[in-house]
Amino acid sequence: MAVFLGLPLLIYVGLVLWPFGQAFYYSLTAWSGFSPPKGFVGLDNYARIFSDATFLRAMRNNVILVVVVPLVTIVLSLALASVLTVSGSSTGEVRGLRGSSLYRVVSFFPYAVPAIVIGLIWGMVYNPRGGLLNGFLTALGFDAFAAFPWLGDTDTAMGATIFVMVWAMVGFYMVLFVAAIRGVDKEVFEAARLDGAGRFRTAVTITVPLIRDNVQTAYIYLGIAALDAFVFMQAMNPTGGPDNSTLVMAQELFRTAFTQNRWGEASAMGVVLALVTLAFAALVFVVNRLTGAEKDEGKRT
Amino acid sequence: MTTIDEARPTATTVDEAQPLRTTRTTGGDKAVAVASHVVLVVWTIIILIPLLWSLLSSFKSSSEIISGSPFALPETWLFGNYARAWTEAGIGRYFLNTVLVVGSALVLVMLLGAMCAYVLARYSFPGRRLIYYLMLAGLTFPVFLAIVPLFFVLRGMALLNTLPGLVLTYVAFALPFTVFFLYAFFRTLPEEIAEAAAIDGCGDWRTFFSVMLPMAKPGLASVTIFNFLGLWNQYLIPVAINTRQENWVLSQGMGAYAGQIGYEIDFGGLFAAVVITITPVLIVYVIFQRQVQNSVTGGALK
Numbered sequence: 058m059a060v061f062l063g064l065p066l067l068i069y070v071g072l073v074l075w076p077f078g079q080a081f082y083y084s085l086t087a088w089s090g091f092s093p094p095k096g097f098v099g100l101d102n103y104a105r106i107f108s109d110a111t112f113l114r115a116m117r118n119n120v121i122l123v124v125v126v127p128l129v130t131i132v133l134s135l136a137l138a139s140v141l142t143v144s145g146s147s148t149g150e151v152r153g154l155r156g157s158s159l160y161r162v163v164s165f166f167p168y169a170v171p172a173i174v175i176g177l178i179w180g181m182v183y184n185p186r187g188g189l190l191n192g193f194l195t196a197l198g199f200d201a202f203a204a205f206p207w208l209g210d211t212d213t214a215m216g217a218t219i220f221v222m223v224w225a226m227v228g229f230y231m232v233l234f235v236a237a238i239r240g241v242d243k244e245v246f247e248a249a250r251l252d253g254a255g256r257f258r259t260a261v262t263i264t265v266p267l268i269r270d271n272v273q274t275a276y277i278y279l280g281i282a283a284l285d286a287f288v289f290m291q292a293m294n295p296t297g298g299p300d301n302s303t304l305v306m307a308q309e310l311f312r313t314a315f316t317q318n319r320w321g322e323a324s325a326m327g328v329v330l331a332l333v334t335l336a337f338a339a340l341v342f343v344v345n346r347l348t349g350a351e352k353d354e355g356k357r358t
Numbered sequence: 359m360t361t362i363d364e365a366r367p368t369a370t371t372v373d374e375a376q377p378l379r380t381t382r383t384t385g386g387d388k389a390v391a392v393a394s395h396v397v398l399v400v401w402t403i404i405i406l407i408p409l410l411w412s413l414l415s416s417f418k419s420s421s422e423i424i425s426g427s428p429f430a431l432p433e434t435w436l437f438g439n440y441a442r443a444w445t446e447a448g449i450g451r452y453f454l455n456t457v458l459v460v461g462s463a464l465v466l467v468m469l470l471g472a473m474c475a476y477v478l479a480r481y482s483f484p485g486r487r488l489i490y491y492l493m494l495a496g497l498t499f500p501v502f503l504a505i506v507p508l509f510f511v512l513r514g515m516a517l518l519n520t521l522p523g524l525v526l527t528y529v530a531f532a533l534p535f536t537v538f539f540l541y542a543f544f545r546t547l548p549e550e551i552a553e554a555a556a557i558d559g560c561g562d563w564r565t566f567f568s569v570m571l572p573m574a575k576p577g578l579a580s581v582t583i584f585n586f587l588g589l590w591n592q593y594l595i596p597v598a599i600n601t602r603q604e605n606w607v608l609s610q611g612m613g614a615y616a617g618q619i620g621y622e623i624d625f626g627g628l629f630a631a632v633v634i635t636i637t638p639v640l641i642v643y644v645i646f647q648r649q650v651q652n653s654v655t656g657g658a659l660k
Contacts, residue, residue, distance in 0.1 A: 060473075061473040061474065061476065061477045061562075061566070062473070062474055062477045062478075062489075064470060064473075065470035065471065065473060065474040065533060065537070066474065066489065068470070068526060068529055068530045068533065069492075069493070069496065069530055069533050069534070070492075071511065071530070072508065072511065072512075072526060072527055072530035072531070073496045073504060073530045073531060073533070073534070074492060074495070074496065075507070075511065076503075076504035076505075076506075076507035076508040076511055077495070077496075077499055077503055077504050077507075079507035079511075080503045080504060080506060080507050083506060083507060136397075137397070137398065137401060140394045140397060140398060141398070156395075159402075160398045160401075160402055161651070162644065162647050163402045163405055163406060164401065164402065164405060165643075165647070165650075165651060166405055166406075166409065166640065166643075167405065168587065169587065169636070169639045169640050169643040169650075170409075170591075170636045170639070170640070171590065171591040171593070171608070171609050171612065171635065171636070172591060172593065173591075173593045173609045173612045173613050173616070174609075174612050174632055174635050174636055176616065177612055177615055177616055177619075177628070177632060178408050178409070178412050178632060179408065180616060180619050181412075181415075181619065181625075181628070181629075182408050182411070184619060186424045186425075187423050187424040187425060187426065187428060187625075188428070189407070189408065189411050189428045192427060192428035192429065193428070196429070224404065224405070227401075228405070232651050232655055233655045236651075236652075236655045256390065281500065284500070285500060285502065287502075287593075287594055288593045288594065291593070291597075291613060291616060292612075292613065292616045293616070295616055295617045296617075307502055307594075310502055310505075311505075311597075311598070314505070314506050314509075314598075315509075315598060320506050323506050324506050324507070327500075327502050327503040327504075327505065327506065328503065330500055330502050330503065331499050331500055331502070331503040334499075334500050335498070338498075
């Protein structure tokens with residue numbers, strides 16, 4: 058039995074927990090280049106990254122992402138999931154739409170495509186030279202967009218990137234919410250209908266409260282993905298976008314570590330990223346509790 | 359899980375004396391159904407168009423892609439793009455590396471994860487809860503926190519930039535989720551079976567491998583699918599700790615294209631590489647889509 062537990066634990070502790078712990082220690086040392094870490098410098102690295110305009114810019118971009126990406130993704134995927142599950146006939150049994158499985162399968166496609174490839178495809182779609190989007194817009198008569206650089210303009214780079222992240226993630230959460238809505242007792246929806254609630258009202262006042270724990274989980278996952286965002290950004294704006302308008306903390310961390318070899322500062326950025334992630338998860342959790350998460354009778358019966 | 363589109367007995371067939379329960383569609387219903395289909399069709403098109411455009415462009419020459427209409431069919435279908443991507447751009451090599459690394463990591467993580475979860479679920483010993491919470495910690499922190507120290511740990515073990523090093527790292531980072539999911543699964547299996555096996559003279563190993571593991575098949579399948587997609591798509595870990603080009607995995611090969619979109623590169627080859635990368639997984643997904651969706655959402659809802 059010792060082998061059963063010992064071997065996995067050895068790998069896990071050595072390659073996951075030990076590095077996590079070391080990161081906190083390294084963040085307190087003056088360590089750059091390939092020499093061993095030298096000198097305990099307290100919070101100097103933190104002071105330095107928090108007075109670095111580029112890192113602060115990256116942090117601000119992450120905040121934008123963490124506010125917008127989960128919100129848009131959840132609203133869109135909930136809307137699509139509701140349409141799929143309860144927008145069938147308003148008489149008889151509460152049912153979904155005909156042909157719903159086709160939509161479900163296709164929407165889920167992006168989950169089976171590596172994020173780096175999604176970013177690459179959309180980088181080409183947005184490409185000012187021969188890109189699909191500008192080709193489409195000029196075909197519609199918007200000639201001003203003939204060579205518009207969507208990812209190269211400070212006004213559009215962030216929005217265009219957010220759209221791609223939403224595109225990539227909606228399908229997964231839609232399927233998740235479809236599963237959650239199916240877990241709700243059908244009689245709840247039938248009772249709502251008998252009481253005269255329309256479809257929209259049912260979705261907002263019945264469905265969302267009943268699956269709020271799933272929404273919370275989705276919000277936390279999406280927030281974590283938005284705080285990371287590394288792959289999408291590396292694929293579409295590897296250098297941080299025009300005027301660093303899409304630079305995220307993860308990219309700055311990666312650059313600080315692996316091109317500049319400033320390991321101490323990079324570790325401090327890692328700690329900040331981890332703390333922001335935990336704070337975000339805690340915030341979502343608290344908000345969910347404060348707005349009355351215990352009202353979940355009728356769920357999963 | 360029942361699905362909406364399966365044929366259901368309609369209420370009309372049950373009892374004709376209950377007209378209220380017939381599935382007569384009203385005008386409002388039709389409007390809602392049409393609007394719903396429109397919304398879903400639009401979203402489906404938004405999903406499919408970039409993928410189909412990539413497929414179409416993978417047969418075009420670079421100059422056609424840059425200056426021709428994006429909707430036009432290729433002047434001549436250039437299958438050579440695929441050959442070039444496979445050999446010259448190294449996609450073939452990265453593909454094999456990926457299959458090797460993800461395959462080995464999957465076998466290892468499922469075996470080790472199942473053993474670990476089994477022990478945690480079936481035996482009580484001091485420190486059990488501690489191990490459980492340590493696994494939880496691994497699920498909570500972002501990989502970014504570990505990436506710098508991980509680089510030096512692997513360098514210290516002489517595993518940096520090697521495929522075994524990458525496999526071990528994949529195993530380590532996929533382990534907490536695997537253990538969590540399978541822990542819950544093993545808890546649901548009846549205790550009596552393990553006891554019966556023990557009475558029949560099975561040792562711990564035998565009980566695990568020939569009794570418990572086969573019973574855990576549905577759970578194992580779910581986690582394997584989830585881990586496969588996660589590892590196949592992994593980008594950050596290989597770019598940080600697997601930088602020697604002959605050891606690159608597919609996501610790294612694709613990432614290398616990303617920095618060059620603004621320059622004169624082989625765009626036909628790029629799209630061919632995109633198609634080569636996504637087609638195998640997409641085909642497998644379409645065949646097993648129900649299992650994939652169930653296991654992935656099952657994992658996330660846990």
